[in-house]
Amino acid sequence: MSAGPTLLDVTTMRSRLDRLRRAADAAGVTAVIVSPGSDLRYLVGVGGSSFERLTALVVPTDASATPVFVSPALEYAGLGHVPLGDLGVEVRTWVDGEDPYARALGGAPAGLVAVSDMTPALHLLRLRDAGATEQALAGPILRELRMRKDPAELEQLRLAGEAIDRVHARVGEWLRPGRTEAEVGADIAAAIVEEGHAAADFVIVGSGPNGASPHHELSGRVIEAGDVVVVDIGGPLPSGYNSDSTRTYAVGSPREADVESVYAALRRAQQAAVDAVRPGVTCQDVDRAARAVLASAGLAEHFIHRTGHGIGLDVHEEPYIVEGNDLPLEAGMTFSIEPGVYLSGRWGARIEDIVAVTDDGVARLNNRPHELVVL
Structure with missing residues (x-):
């Protein structure tokens, strides 16, 4: 996991998260779960790939609900300069032996959850077991943000x-x-x-x-x-x-x-x-x-x-x-x-x-x- 060179500032990130919420709402989902990959890099400038430890950004559709960034503590140590706090994103770190899936979904609304397309089955199925029982691909939502370049x-x-x-x-x-x-x-x-x-x-x-x-x-x-x-x-x-x-x-x-x-x-x-x-x-x-x-x-x-x-x-x-x-x-x-x-x-x-x-x-x-x- 890394936060390498990025074009993003807080204003751009906030705009993209707001657009994601609106697109998710139009698609009828209650939250979008974004795992590491190009979608996460696009939204908040965090690069890298998924591993066996869960890292995910959970964005509820309801604008009054707080987005959550779930990260292993050992990975988050290298992401402290990502301005998640300035974006109003709650950070929930976890250590080996804890359940990151319940932590990711804690407080998230029930209903249809859209999960980024390249999320490994290892995490997708455990999110389902933790309560995200209705799942859809987030690709059709995220493509509406990413297709038109600024x-x-x-x-x-x-x-x-x-x-x-x-x-x-x-x-x-x-x-x-x-x-x-x-x-x-x-x-x-x-x-x-x-x-x-x-x-x-x-x-x-x-x-x-x-x-x-x-x-x-x-x-x-x-x-x-x-x-x-x-x-x-x-x-x-x-x-x-x-x-x-x-x-x-x-x-x-x-x-x-x-x-x-x-x-x-x-x-x-x-x-x-x-x-x-x-x-x-x-x-x-x-x-x-x-x-x-x-x-x-x-x-x-x-x-x-x-x-x-x-x-x-x-x-x-x-x-x-x-x-x-x-x-x-x-x-x-x-x-x-x-x-x-x-x-x-x-x-x-x-x-x-x-x-x-x-x-x-x-x-x-x-x-x-x-x-x-x-x-």
């Missing part, structure tokens, strides 16, 4: 995009024949940190036939002249906000005869999806824009995933740019646009930018060239 969040995502663009600009330093994907990936991971990230969260280097596997990551395959290589990379800034960008490279002249025509169609598809983004357009409309271009090129069956995913404190979060999602876009929403073509056993390609919905259109947060980069 100016400070947008600035962090812009900085994350610039940082990962700088890494892509350097890929030619490492990607060459005779090196393995794993060797190239290690160099890229180091550069992600050098360029301002707190860590390299993921590094995909899919060369030749491995590029046809969208989540291939790394292997001992030796990169060969003529390979087309998919490089998908990202990670969090110290603030917790993430980058995610994919470019496709060729190591010398591509040996596959259809690379030029297929890649040209992919570029058109990615541009069509970006051009479709504006307030009021639905998520599935953006997905359809990319898919229609690839279908017209006879490549529909080779585009095997959604067009995009939201991004912020999580690499994958709402909104999802996929068929069936009729959510209208609003200013402040941020997500990837990343169509791909995957020719099994041969090669693959993907182009990915993070974009932000503006008041009247769209802004790209990644700005590296989109053409196939021939090294």
Whole structure:
């Protein structure tokens, strides 16, 4: 558990807690229980993950009721500077041998309780046994807060995009024949940190036939002249906000005869999806824009995933740019646009930018060239 670098001040935290209460009330729940993870970091700036000891923020819907932060005493020792008291949050610490679940629910109203989506079953079931017998997922409530980024969040995502663009600009330093994907990936991971990230969260280097596997990551395959290589990379800034960008490279002249025509169609598809983004357009409309271009090129069956995913404190979060999602876009929403073509056993390609919905259109947060980069 930690309270690392954060964009939050007391005013922002209070506003987010108030918005959470209103959204929970509209959803018909009596309280929201938030365990460690990105939701807790979003609300009060406390990062980290859940462990076997319960840490949780309990926010009753009733504005007259006091929110409670339950923490093991040994963990709370490192969180004393989080301004919970200024927020009117009661802190209840506990030590090994005590029952933290009863402590979390003590004074909480009966009825339907929403629990953050990534709460481990270990804690979820014990909360139920302690009296939270009616449970629902808090994700639909919390997404209403987190989907629309405020100016400070947008600035962090812009900085994350610039940082990962700088890494892509350097890929030619490492990607060459005779090196393995794993060797190239290690160099890229180091550069992600050098360029301002707190860590390299993921590094995909899919060369030749491995590029046809969208989540291939790394292997001992030796990169060969003529390979087309998919490089998908990202990670969090110290603030917790993430980058995610994919470019496709060729190591010398591509040996596959259809690379030029297929890649040209992919570029058109990615541009069509970006051009479709504006307030009021639905998520599935953006997905359809990319898919229609690839279908017209006879490549529909080779585009095997959604067009995009939201991004912020999580690499994958709402909104999802996929068929069936009729959510209208609003200013402040941020997500990837990343169509791909995957020719099994041969090669693959993907182009990915993070974009932000503006008041009247769209802004790209990644700005590296989109053409196939021939090294």
